[in-house]
Structure formats: structure tokens, C-alpha cells
Amino acid sequence: MTTEADSDSHGDSHGAAGAAASKGVLGRGSIYPIGTAAPILANLAVVPVVTRMLGKPGYGVVAIAIVVIQVAMMAGSFGMPSVITRHGILAQSGVAGARALLIRGSLMTIGLITAIILTAPLWNRLVQAPLRDAVLLARGASAVVVVVENSQALLRVLDRPGAFVSLSLTATLGGPLLGLALLAPSAPVRSPERYLVGLTAGYAAAAAVGLVLGLRGGHPQRDRGDTRAALRLGLPVIPHLVALFLANGALVFLAGQLFDIASAGRIQLALLVGSAPAVITSALNNSWAPIIYRTPAHERGAVLAHTARDITTLIALISGGVALLSPWLMRLVADAGFAPLELVPAVAIVAFGCVLSVAYLANVHLVFAAGRSLGLSVITPLSLLIGLGCAYLIGRQNLVLLAVGFPTTYAVLALGTAGLRRYLHAARWSETTLLMPAGIGLALCVLGAVLPASGAAERVRIAMATLAGLGTLRLGRRVLRRSP
Numbered sequence: 001m002t003t004e005a006d007s008d009s010h011g012d013s014h015g016a017a018g019a020a021a022s023k024g025v026l027g028r029g030s031i032y033p034i035g036t037a038a039p040i041l042a043n044l045a046v047v048p049v050v051t052r053m054l055g056k057p058g059y060g061v062v063a064i065a066i067v068v069i070q071v072a073m074m075a076g077s078f079g080m081p082s083v084i085t086r087h088g089i090l091a092q093s094g095v096a097g098a099r100a101l102l103i104r105g106s107l108m109t110i111g112l113i114t115a116i117i118l119t120a121p122l123w124n125r126l127v128q129a130p131l132r133d134a135v136l137l138a139r140g141a142s143a144v145v146v147v148v149e150n151s152q153a154l155l156r157v158l159d160r161p162g163a164f165v166s167l168s169l170t171a172t173l174g175g176p177l178l179g180l181a182l183l184a185p186s187a188p189v190r191s192p193e194r195y196l197v198g199l200t201a202g203y204a205a206a207a208a209v210g211l212v213l214g215l216r217g218g219h220p221q222r223d224r225g226d227t228r229a230a231l232r233l234g235l236p237v238i239p240h241l242v243a244l245f246l247a248n249g250a251l252v253f254l255a256g257q258l259f260d261i262a263s264a265g266r267i268q269l270a271l272l273v274g275s276a277p278a279v280i281t282s283a284l285n286n287s288w289a290p291i292i293y294r295t296p297a298h299e300r301g302a303v304l305a306h307t308a309r310d311i312t313t314l315i316a317l318i319s320g321g322v323a324l325l326s327p328w329l330m331r332l333v334a335d336a337g338f339a340p341l342e343l344v345p346a347v348a349i350v351a352f353g354c355v356l357s358v359a360y361l362a363n364v365h366l367v368f369a370a371g372r373s374l375g376l377s378v379i380t381p382l383s384l385l386i387g388l389g390c391a392y393l394i395g396r397q398n399l400v401l402l403a404v405g406f407p408t409t410y411a412v413l414a415l416g417t418a419g420l421r422r423y424l425h426a427a428r429w430s431e432t433t434l435l436m437p438a439g440i441g442l443a444l445c446v447l448g449a450v451l452p453a454s455g456a457a458e459r460v461r462i463a464m465a466t467l468a469g470l471g472t473l474r475l476g477r478r479v480l481r482r483s484p
Contacts, residue, residue: 046176047272047333051265053183053190056337057130060265061192064256065134067249067268072142073149074241076112079234080105081149082241086368087230088157089293092223095157099220101230102154106147106211113143130261133193141200144207145171151210156286163213164286170209175202233373240376243384247353247409248275250388251402258392263399266334270343270403273329274350277319281357284311292365300369301427308362308429313437313475316355317468320444323348324465327453341453346403348449353407355441356414359434363417366426375423379416386412444468 051059080101088098117139127135148171155164179198183190248271256264288307295303322329326347330340367373391405418431447464451457 046180047269048335049180050176050183050195051269051334051338054192054195056262056265058190058192060256060261060263060268061131061134062195063252063265063268064131064261065138065192065196067252068135068138069141069145070245070249071242072113072116072139073145074245075238076109076116076142077146077149077234077238077241078105078108078231079237079241080109080230081146081153082237082368082373083230083234084150084153085156085289086233086293086371087226088154089290090369090371091226091229093221093226095154095218096221097223097226098154098157099215099218100222100226102150102211102214103220104222104227105150105230106207109146110143113139134196137193137196137200141196141203144200144203147207148203148210151207151214152286154214156290158214159290160213161287167206167210167213171203171206174205175199178202233371236374236377238377240373240380243380244413246384247387247406247413248350250384251391251405254388254391254405255399255402258396258402259399266338266343267346267399267402269330269334269338269340270346270400271350271406273326273333274322274347274403275354275406276322277315277351277354278357280318281311281315281354281361284314285361288361289365289368293369297427300366301429304362304365304427305429305433308358309433309437310475310479312355312358312434313440314472315358316437316441316444317472317475319351319354319441320448321465321468321472323351323445323448324451324461324468326351326448327458327461343400344453345449346400348445349403350406351448352442352445353410355438355445356407356410359414359431359438360410360417362429362431362434363414363421366421366429367417367424370424370426372424375420376417379420380413383409383412383416 050062054062084098084101084105087093087101088095091097093100117136120136124132124136148167152164152167155161155167176199178201179195182194182198251271252264252268255267288311291307292300292304326344327341330343330347334340364376367376387405387409390408391402394404395402414431444464448461451461453461
């Protein structure tokens with residue numbers, strides 16, 4: 001029989017575990033977001049130069065090629081980046097088995113992408129003529145990006161944030177800088193293909209660095225059946241990953257179909273700025289997921305609720321700041337020819353989608369911990385279709401309103417993964433703990449969308465963004481001072 005004292009003891013124990021987990025994610029784990037976000041933000045500094053060098057049509061080609069890289073990377077990864085971390089922590093073969101999956105998974109991807117490139121004469125005619133060379137380069141780049149992702153998954157298991165940051169820096173910043181170096185001397189005729197060649201070469205260098213970092217200090221050794229088990233878990237994840245990326249990337253394609261390639265480039269810039277908070281979420285996830293996997297099953301739900309609330313609060317404040325500062329951010333990444341201020345509401349809409357994404361991630365951790373990912377292969381594509389349907393209905397005559405597809409997809413995805421988690425009888429937690437921080441994020445993003453970008457409203461934007469920044473600092477201090 002459980003006494004009240006026992007109940008209090010369990011509550012205190014779970015609260016202490018949750019506090020320790022939040023401190024782990026936002027404390028030492030903050031090395032991951034700092035290391036991941038810093039090169040990505042530095043990469044954003046390259047974007048204004050590229051947009052000005054290539055102009056709207058040329059940058060539109062680059063924007064579409066980047067989407068192809070991401071989609072092909074996910075489709076050709078066999079789901080290994082999602083599996084390797086879990087395997088290294090929970091599987092019997094442990095780290096040695098994860099190293100073996102790094103090698104095997106990377107070789108499978110390279111073989112698949114090579115076959116697709118060699119058969120290009122069979123499918124290249126289906127691609128618009130201005131995009132054919134760019135799409136081929138993007139296919140090649142996607143293979144080496146998978147090697148980078150596989151290596152990063154192993155580095156999470158090894159808990160080597162310094163090596164993770166080095167690899168992130170090489171991949172995220174090296175490629176764009178090399179592309180820019182190739183683009184600059186080619187004036188007056190600058191082609192997007194030259195930039196993509198540099199991008200691919202940078203990713204290839206990062207892949208080599210990733211293999212060295214991941215394989216150093218240990219030998220790959222798999223147990224019988226490891227690869228089959230990884231594919232059983234990883235292959236159903238592919239539709240999930242592709243659909244997840246297309247929550248953003250498909251809107252670029254849709255803009256190209258409904259409007260033109262130049263419009264695709266414009267909406268890609270709004271998505272790039274608006275989804276910046278998702279970079280922080282993704283980076284925090286590098287420490288969040290392993291912490292949830294390592295938590296004892298009876299404490300997992302309480303720890304997840306505690307960490308999810310803190311992460312949602314953080315992302316709500318950052319998303320609100322991005323939405324409020326979007327007039328300046330958009331003028332930074334694009335010149336007047338892109339009409340950047342017209343895209344400010346789109347940035348705010350996308351930023352709120354980043355807040356909703358935390359609820360989805362929280363439930364996905366529990367689904368993966370249960371080792372049953374098949375449901376995601378249905379739920380995520382269905383969520384994407386609903387999001388794209390909303391984007392088409394609302395934005396088919398207004399480029400800015402296409403952005404509605406992003407938060408819609410994540411709202412449906414959060415509900416769907418919550419249902420899947422319950423169906424699998426995974427650890428229980430209450431999503432209502434996220435309502436307050438999500439409401440704060442919604443209020444700030446609405447202000448970012450509707451406040452004018454000039455006059456007295458500028459001062460209001462700056463004041464509100466400053467408050468959001470102070471709130472972020474206060475949250476960090478509170479979490480780090482918590483005694484577990």
C-alpha cells in the first residue's frame with residue numbers, strides 16, 4: 001500500500017530528477033546549442049552576400065537545391081542518424097555497435113546516391129532545365145551530409161560536445177564559405193552552380209572529419225542482427241524525417257509552383273529567419289534525447305514534463321524575439337529587391353511553429369525509447385499533407401500566408417504523436433504543462449506579425465524583444481541554480 005509519505009517521496013524524487021535533467025540539457029548540454037547555433041548564425045552572415053551576388057532567380061535555384069539536399073539526405077539515410085544514438089545507449093552492443101552502424105550506414109547511403117546519380121539520364125528530363133545541374137550537385141552533397149549526420153549521432157553517444165561542435169562548425173560554415181569563395185571571382189556572370197560546388201566540397205571535408213572523430217579511440221564491433229534491427233527501426237523513420245523537413249522545404253516548392261522561382265527564394269529567406277529558433281531546439285535535442293533515454297522508465301514521464309516545460313519557455317522567448325526583430329533581420333539577409341519587409345508576418349508565423357515543435361519532440365522521445373517508430377511513418381506525412389493543404393488554401397494568392405503551413409503541420413504533429421505515445425503505452429506525462437509557455441510565445445509572435453516596422457512601433461518592438469531576452473537570461477539562471 002502506498003502511503004502519503006511514499007507519494008511525497010516519489011514526487012520529490014521525480015522533481016529532483018527533472019531539475020537535474022533540465023540542468024543537464026540547459027547547462028552542460030548548452031554546449032551543443034551554442035556550438036551548433038554559432039556556425040549556423042555565422043552562415044546567416046553569408047546569405048546576404050550570396051543573395052546580392054546571385055539576385056532573385058539565381059538564389060531561387062540555390063534555395064531549391066538546398067531543399068533537395070535535405071530531402072535526399074533524409075530519404076537516403078536509411079534512418080541511421082536517428083538510430084545510432086539510441087543504439088549506442090540502449091542496445092547490447094553499445095558504442096562499438098554504434099560505430100559499426102556509422103560505417104555500414106554511410107556506405108549504404110553513398111552506394112544508393114551514386115546509383116541515383118548514374119541513372120540521371122533516365123530522370124533528369126523531369127526536372128526544369130534551369131535546375132538540372134543544381135539538382136545533380138545537390139544529390140551528391142546529400143550523400144556526404146548523411147555521413148556528417150551519422151558521425152554526429154555517434155558523438156552524442158560518446159558525450160563529446162567539443163568534437164560535436166568542431167564537426168558542426170566544419171559542416172555548417174565551411175561549405176557556404178567555400179561556395180562564396182568560388183562565387184566571388186566569377187563576376188560578372190555568377191552561376192548558382194559554382195556556389196553549390198563549394199557547398200558540396202565543404203560538406204565532403206566535414207564528412208571526413210566526422211569519420212575521424214567518431215572512429216578515434218575505439219573499434220567498430222557489431223552483434224549479429226544489429227544492422228537488421230537498426231533498419232527495422234530506422235526505415236519507418238524515413239517518411240517521418242522527410243515529411244518533417246518538408247514542413248519547411250515543401251513550402252519553397254509550393255511557392256515555385258504557385259508563383260515563380262524568385263518567389264521560392266523569397267519565402268525561403270522568411271523560412272530561414274523564422275525557423276532560427278528551431279536550430280536551438282534541434283541543438284538542445286542533442287543532449288535532451290540521450291538524457292531521456294538514460295532516465296529510468298518509472299521517472300521518464302516526470303523528467304520529460306520538467307524538461308519540456310523549460311525548453312518550451314526558452315523557445316517561446318527566442319521565437320518571440322525573432323518575430324519582433326524580423327524587420328531588421330529580413331533587411332539583413334536580403335536587399336530591397338526582395339521586398340523583405342513584406343515577409344515580416346511570414347517570419348512571425350513560422351517562429352510560432354518552432355514553439356509548437358517542442359511538444360512534438362517530447363512525445364517522439366518516448367516513442368523512440370519504446371523502440372516502436374512505425375506509427376511515425378504515417379502520422380508525420382499525414383500532418384504534412386494537412387499543413388500543405390492549409391498553406392495552399394490560405395496562401396495560393398498571397399505568398400506570405402503560405403507560411404501558415406509550418407505551424408499547422410507542427411500542431412497536427414504534436415496531437416498525432418501524443419496519440420501514438422498513448423497507444424504505445426509509453427511513459428505518461430501531461431502536455432498541459434506547455435500551455436503557459438506556448439501562450440507566451442503566441443502573444444509575442446502575434447505582436448511581431450502585426451506591429452508596423454517603422455515609427456513608434458519600432459521602439460515597442462525593441463522593448464518587447466529586450467524583455468524576451470531578459471526573460472531568457474532569467475530562465476537560464478533559474479535552471480542552472482536549481483539544486484537537483
